Amino acid sequence: MIYQFSERVKSLKPSAIREILKNSSAPGVIPLSAGNPAPDAFPYEEIRRLSAELLERAPVEALQYSVTEGYAPLREHLRSYMKEKHGIGTESDEILITSGAQQVMDLLTKTLLNEGDTVLCEAPSFIGSLNTFRSYRARLCGIPMEEDGLSLEKLEEALKREKNVKYLYTIPNFQNPSGITMSLEKRRRVYELCRDHGVMILEDNPYGDLRFVGEDLPPIKAFDTEGVVLYAGSFSKVVSPGMRVGYALGPREVIQKMVVCKQGEDVHSNIWAQIICHRFMTECDYEAHLCRLREIYRRKSEVLRAAMEQHFQPLISWNEFQGGLFAWCTLPEQIDMLEFVKRAAEEKVCVVPGTAFLTDESEPCRSFRVNFSTPTDEQLAEGIEVLGRLAREMAG
């Protein structure tokens, strides 16, 4: 049998991160490439207790079909929680529970994009989302990053120049992969620019709760009085990624179309996980849990920082980061980045080449991404030492 694949999949490549993740679980490999939460960040005791109670007291609810929109008590709680904590969500907004935040990217794209339409995104940006957009044959247009977020000048140029722009994709907090946080003033201006051009904003905030330095900034969605922003939230980094529970908070008119698309994709998300997330938020001390997470990641980030200061300087530089799970590191001109990443993998230290995060992987890039949440402290120290030594060897 000869298979005739669709045009959209002919051009797709497996995610470089997923491919690397497969090998990075081999024995002896130091995994600085993944984005897994630290294993000690999961609220084991609470999930164990909540799950036992749920399967004892309301087993039918936990095992039967449910509605596509998501578990109603979770949707209601999120609505009030996000309003109180972040000041987001208006009367014309609605919440949809998804199978991880990745599905928000998928459903919004399915809802808005015709083949060939344009998505503006930060350059670099999260490869998983870029691949989702590509799977709908989006034309990706990268907006270069600056120290305080994407370039407003380049954004404005792109909004004026590009045809059929459907949305801007942005991760304002501790961006993946750059670690950059968008300034308050830029958030406001990004909102105004997109609004004025009739272009939606897809605001992806998986790491917002993982700030360990400085003050929280309001989401772009907090400025949204006119239904411009669709906000994507996730329980993956704060409760459990294996549960696959995320959510979209955005204009009801858009959410309703996304619900129809979700019906056709997976009917609804795993209901046990949705109920556990709801009960964890409402019956446990959720804010204390977030504090504990921030402390875990602050400590791990300091292990990384100390190792980088010892082994990277002066050859390899890195962006300052105030939260999240990643450091973005840049090699000097005399070192070929792809060769460096390949040789590191041969020495069993896995990092992700920066090119994986570009809209055009063939563009030049001297950076790579280091994750500090997955490895143990010892792996982190050893991995950075290996990378530092390798850089010195390759610099000659």
Add this chain to the structure above:
Amino acid sequence: MIYQFSERVKSLKPSAIREILKNSSAPGVIPLSAGNPAPDAFPYEEIRRLSAELLERAPVEALQYSVTEGYAPLREHLRSYMKEKHGIGTESDEILITSGAQQVMDLLTKTLLNEGDTVLCEAPSFIGSLNTFRSYRARLCGIPMEEDGLSLEKLEEALKREKNVKYLYTIPNFQNPSGITMSLEKRRRVYELCRDHGVMILEDNPYGDLRFVGEDLPPIKAFDTEGVVLYAGSFSKVVSPGMRVGYALGPREVIQKMVVCKQGEDVHSNIWAQIICHRFMTECDYEAHLCRLREIYRRKSEVLRAAMEQHFQPLISWNEFQGGLFAWCTLPEQIDMLEFVKRAAEEKVCVVPGTAFLTDESEPCRSFRVNFSTPTDEQLAEGIEVLGRLAREMAG
């Protein structure tokens, strides 16, 4: 803000079943419209025990990110189980775990279809799948059903006539909604016809284990020596639909593309549920559980049959069915089916109008679908009595 939706969603309507399901959970409504497993069909005790053990002994595995292909032990077990039990799966086949079987329909369509390509399907067929195909702007071409499965003559005509046919979608066992089971001889001929025309077969088998009369027939996939058939299986009707665990068994070349598409949709399926399904199949007496299910549904089907014999004859006729969850009932010519369904809903008895299952909802149809797994015995008897009375009233 004015939203510009994609062409694909502009034409989509919410699933009639889902919409009816929402109202059918209102107090006092008799739900003959859903497709929920009977609440006493869930293996509560086993899931409770397996979940407690899992969260105690391997909590990281149950809560951390996992691979897109699915939980490896479940994939391996399914491969040998399906080979032994149904004789399906060759060296060039592969298994992908999905978020319910609905995602198999979605991923295969995404992998094969360009907009405007044709999908052949049984007429009538499962509305959820038809809507998934529609969401990729498939051209649906219905093949009429006969008592022993789809019309071979019409299938052959369509294969010769239609352009860009990517696959035939069929539910060979206790088809939803007609209840019809495809004969062995037709299974063989359907395979040969599609193979000879280079058209894949998407074989959807959610109800195969729920046969309560007669002998099991081999899946179409059992004839597949050349990678023509992609088989969709599901734990929704035999373990729990709320868990959202299904799987595809098909040609590796196709599955690999589906994996890439799944990465972009939801990264992977809820891992707790995948592990529970694996342990339930391997650590509990799975075959005894299936026997118990068949007994539950055989008994409930007899409650329905007795009520139909008492209240439907001679006005309303129904297809014989040997398994599954549905009866397909047909009104006499003098009764308007849509009016009948509407008036039944006013009397708080919900059934699904047959038109919902057609490729073209505006075609004439005198049938409606009755589900016997969701209602209690009392609701079933009362619901059928109301429908019978209504038919007599409307027949005048």
